[in-house]
Amino acid sequence: MTLFAFEKTLGLLAMPVGLLWLFLLASAGLCLLRKQRLSAALFLVSALGYALAGNVYLGSALMARLEAGVSPVDVATVAPFDAVCVLGGGTGEDFQGHPEANLAGDRIVLAARLWHAGKVKLLVASGMSRDSVRGVRNLGQETRTLWRGLGVPDAAILVVADPCWNTRDEIAADRRLQARLGWRRVGLLSSAWHLPRALALARKAGLAATPLAADWRGRPHPFQLQLLVPQAMGFLDVQRACWEFLGRRLGR
Numbered sequence: 001m002t003l004f005a006f007e008k009t010l011g012l013l014a015m016p017v018g019l020l021w022l023f024l025l026a027s028a029g030l031c032l033l034r035k036q037r038l039s040a041a042l043f044l045v046s047a048l049g050y051a052l053a054g055n056v057y058l059g060s061a062l063m064a065r066l067e068a069g070v071s072p073v074d075v076a077t078v079a080p081f082d083a084v085c086v087l088g089g090g091t092g093e094d095f096q097g098h099p100e101a102n103l104a105g106d107r108i109v110l111a112a113r114l115w116h117a118g119k120v121k122l123l124v125a126s127g128m129s130r131d132s133v134r135g136v137r138n139l140g141q142e143t144r145t146l147w148r149g150l151g152v153p154d155a156a157i158l159v160v161a162d163p164c165w166n167t168r169d170e171i172a173a174d175r176r177l178q179a180r181l182g183w184r185r186v187g188l189l190s191s192a193w194h195l196p197r198a199l200a201l202a203r204k205a206g207l208a209a210t211p212l213a214a215d216w217r218g219r220p221h222p223f224q225l226q227l228l229v230p231q232a233m234g235f236l237d238v239q240r241a242c243w244e245f246l247g248r249r250l251g252r
Contacts, residue, residue: 008226054230059237064218066193081120084187085174088127088139099142106214112150126160175207191215
């Protein structure tokens with residue numbers, strides 16, 4: 001083990017998440033010393049569950065399972081589209097309320113790359129959110145602002161007017177636009193881990209769309225001691241994957 005890996009591991013163990021994990025393990029050890037086997041077992045199970053919930057390797061494996069069967073996009077060779085519908089979720093807001101790309105912002109960048117490459121005539125943005133103290137956020141308008149900053153003109157951007165609070169709403173709105181505007185070849189762009197569920201909803205809604213994947217999360221990680229410590233990246237990917245599996249099960 002290198003000095004760098006040792007320092008990173010100690011640093012992660014000193015964080016709140018790491019300290020709570022150490023507390024659970026120490027409590028299990030103390031109960032064993034006192035021969036309180038049931039309490040020790042409960043602490044050990046809690047420590048194991050906590051470690052798995054925040055494990056980077058497990059999160060990556062679950063994401064890879066979600067992304068299985070989804071193909072990367074080759075901007076240079078993909079056939080042109082009449083419209084590319086970009087699902088909301090790639091934007092956030094800064095402390096002043098201005099839009100910015102978040103962890104899923106690769107969706108927005110890939111769409112802009114497709115337009116600059118002459119692969120799409122119209123970019124379609126959608127989505128609404130209530131996660132701001134400033135009130136309702138229009139994710140479609142936020143996406144428009146970022147696209148304009150990336151050199152995409154207003155004439156090539158369409159923000160869905162219908163309020164879309166989830167993926168099912170967005171798909172339904174895109175299907176109505178396809179029927180009204182006569183799009184023949186449509187792309188559906190989202191994070192790779194989210195696309196299988198989005199495509200299932202599209203099939204139910206009658207939206208014939210080509211999947212365009214961005215924001216890949218299921219990449220393998222080399223063994224690193226610090227990645228065995230539960231941490232934010234692991235919790236994020238494990239929860240995100242479980243959310244997707246739950247959405248598939250409920251058909252939402």
